[in-house]
Amino acid sequence: MTQKRCETAPFFSNNASHCLEQSLLQVFSSQESSLKILRGLPRLYHHKHPSKTLIKDGFSDLGLLKIKVIEHFLLPLYEMIELPQSSRIFLYNFQEKEIMHILKQHFQHLDIDWIDSNSKDLKKINSFDLILSTPNKTPHPSTLLIGEPGFLESSPFSKDPLYCMGLHFLEYGIITFSSSDFTFQKVRNEELLKWLFQTIKPSKKEIENYEENHHFYFADCFSEKGAKIYLYALLASESTLDKDIDLCVLNSEELSFLIDTLEQILEPNFNIKKIEIHQTKKVRTYVLAKEGKTVRILSLKNLIHEDVFTLLALSKDFVGVSDTSLPFAISLNKIFFYDKSSQFCSLIKDLIALAENRISQYPGAIQFFRLIRNSLCHSKDHGAEWVDELYFQEQKPWNEIAKHIGKLLKHPSTKSGFNQLNGIIQKEYSFNEKLCQIVKKNLIHSFFPDIAFFERTLKKEFQENQISAKELLHLMHSRLFLKSIGRGAFASIKAPR
Secondary structure (H helix, E strand, C coil): CCCCCCCCCCCCCCCHHHHHHHHHHHHCCCHHHCCCCCCCCCEEEECCCCCCEEECCCCCCHHHHHHHHHHHHHHHHHHHCCCCCCCEEEEECCCCHHHHHHHHHHCCCCEEEEECCCCCCCHHHHHCCEEEECCCCCCCCCCEEEECCCCHHHCCCCCCCEEECECCCCCCEECCCCCCCCCHHHCCCHHHHHHHHCCCCCCHHHHHHHHHHEEEEEECCCCHHHHHHHHHHHHHHCCCCCCEEEEEEECCCCCHHHHHHHHHHCCHHHCEEEEEEEECCEEEEEECCCCCEEEEEEEECCCCHHHHHHHHHHCCCEEEECCCCHHHHHHCCCEEEECCCCCCCHHHHHHHHHHHHHCCCCHHHHHHHHHHHHHHCCCCCCCCCEECHHHHCCCCCHHHHHHHHHHHHCCHHHHHHHHHHHHHHHHHCEHHHHHHHHHHHHHHHHHCHHHHHHHHHHHHHHHCCCCCHHHHHHHHHHHHHHHHHHHCCCCCCCCCC
16 A cells, blocks of 8 residues: 655656545646645555545635645745834743744844733733734634644645645644753753753763763653653663663653553663662662663653753663654654654654655665654554555554664664754755744734735635636735835834724
């Protein structure tokens, strides 16, 4: 069922069941709006005849798909218009502080405020020009919704205005970060510093001495299975090295499952003398041999946002990540084991599609992602007539997956493949610029209803095949250009409420 994917000749080019994608490619075939599809629309497959497919609910309307795709090409056109300096943006229920940071860095002259969903002080929302929120809780009917990666396939696709992060051609990319100088002296978690250095203010000399004798790793693993796979693969990859290992685990409230399964995780050739598990001021020590390295595992809670980024940077290359820490790992060029917290696996599917298309010279890295998919994604459609593609995936035990990953970690080409793929995502699939374009466009619509009305009119004509994508973009560009030169500086203009 899996076919070779290629950007210049999409994987569905000779498959009649993918005629809807072919239609989209024809619609957006002009130079101004060239469309690349690495993974097709979400589909279900007949459990006995997988060559028979159905597009999932909400993704089969060509007119709606055209509107969703054209949005990607409309956003950059709004760059020519300046925003009023009095514009106000309100973020609601965003746990990701990076959203606030990106917007404040790009829109330095705008008033940007934030509040979480637990706050009852929502009266001030009405004084803002634009409200951004996650789709789970919306404080206002006209809220602009930003969905996390994977949300697209779990939500009403037609919900508007909805912009989802992710790598699918209907999504808008992944948040990326700029690297800086990282050191343990910037870590603010005192518990961790005391554990590593026996002081909350380690000197450069103390840090150097520590790094000469230890390998530090960081893992933000969500599930018991994911934690076991990560730990086994880590120990396997370090089996021929002599340095002690310190592993900091985030969000693991209970490490008791490690204690119960240590015999399953450990191998004689791992060269381990003893393992210490540190949790809530309790230490459990397990002596395994007379010689070898010491492995210490610390479970941390309530790690601040900045420390997560810093510790991922300070970790050796192989890290464990969840939804929230994945963008950090990509930005830091890490080899990441992705232990996703939600039931939707679309991002893993898109990572595999991107890898198969762009880094085919690194089969080890591609196999790595397939192993993540096997560990993470399983079909719950047994007994149903129409099933997800994961239904046909061979299920492997966790220790078999871990052994394969451990072997791949020892090959330098795996690291090279991850570096190249991470670089592609940072350069071509960054959500940062798209986020600012989305905010700017929607702010402009709030200040200039005529522009919003003009765009809606063009979209309707485009949806009904009265105009082409090229004509829509040309007409919109002309209208925005006239607005920019006709209005002059917009800093003093405020639309009446």
